[in-house]
Amino acid sequence: MLPKAQYEHFRRWLMYTTLEDRLSGRVWEYLYQYIWLGVHQLCPKEHVCYCDLYGVCFGGETEYEDYNAMKAHVDMLQQMSGKQMEAGGNATWPVDYETLIETSREAAKTELRNAFLRGSDPYNRAVELGREFQAGDGF
Incomplete structure (x- = not known):
């Protein structure tokens, strides 16, 4: 110890x-x-480190990649939103980026909250890390 x-x-x-x-x-x-x-x-995989070290378990590598794709989508929408306005302040094309950004951001937040909840259960962490779970292991 x-x-x-x-x-x-x-x-x-x-x-x-x-x-x-x-x-x-x-x-x-x-x-x-x-x-x-x-x-x-x-640490062999980033999602394993998040789960093992921080208790943020996305459910596997694919789910972690999906979460990162959600965050990248929000970033892309924010960049597109900034390019939407002309110098005069008029929209160059009719897309409601605010709603798209907020919807995408909320989806990513929900996934992150679920990952925290999933990681709070030692059984889920053991499964994601490929460990055999025994009650009282303390991880």
Whole structure:
């Protein structure tokens, strides 16, 4: 078991590092297996890391890719919305981007909420990670 002081050190580093969140998260993503389990293992798939490390389980690799596609679709709609207006403020084509963006954004939020709910159940996490589940495993 990791001493409490060491855990607090890692937590402080995560909170106060000058690295951008995306970089500090990536560092932690690769170190946590060694720190907690003493096992050197690269996380093989991004969706596995999200599920195992953060408890955000999309249901599998395909579902995780679908979620990312939803987010990319929202980004694309936002870019198209910005290009829709002419310099004079008139719409160049009649598309209701606000509604499309909001609908797509809500669908992505729903998927993310479902992933958090799915990840709160240790059985679901075990299944997604390919582990055998036994009550009391604590993951």
